[in-house]
Amino acid sequence: MKTFKLIIALGILIVMSSINSTILASDSKEDVRVRTEENKVKVSLFNAERSKVVVKIYDEQRNVVKNIKLGNGLTPGIILDFDGSEKQYYRLVLVSGKNIVFNNKIKLGTH
Numbered sequence: 248m249k250t251f252k253l254i255i256a257l258g259i260l261i262v263m264s265s266i267n268s269t270i271l272a273s274d275s276k277e278d279v280r281v282r283t284e285e286n287k288v289k290v291s292l293f294n295a296e297r298s299k300v301v302v303k304i305y306d307e308q309r310n311v312v313k314n315i316k317l318g319n320g321l322t323p324g325i326i327l328d329f330d331g332s333e334k335q336y337y338r339l340v341l342v343s344g345k346n347i348v349f350n351n352k353i354k355l356g357t358h
Contacts, residue, residue, distance in 0.1 A: 291324030298344030305338040329355040
C-alpha cells in the first residue's frame, strides 16, 4: 500500500510540475501570431511592454526586402502581400525592443 501511495504522490508531483511549467511558458510578454494565406502574411502580436516593433523580411540571399516599423502599440499588426514577388523562401523576423520574438522561413511568391 505504501508503494501505491508513493507512486500516486510522484504522479501528482509530475503532473503539477508540468502544469506549472506550462503556465510559466505562456507568461510571455509577446504573443506572436503569424498566418499565411495564399501570398499574404498576417502578423500580429500582443506587445505588453509597449516596445518598438519592427518586421524585417529577408530573401534567400539575405538581402533586406522589407523593413517595416510597426510602432509601440499594444497590439500592432500588418498584412504583407507577396503577389508578384519572386517565388522563394523568405525569412520573416519580428523584433520587439531588442528581442527577436519570431524568426522563421516562409515560402511565398508567384513567379
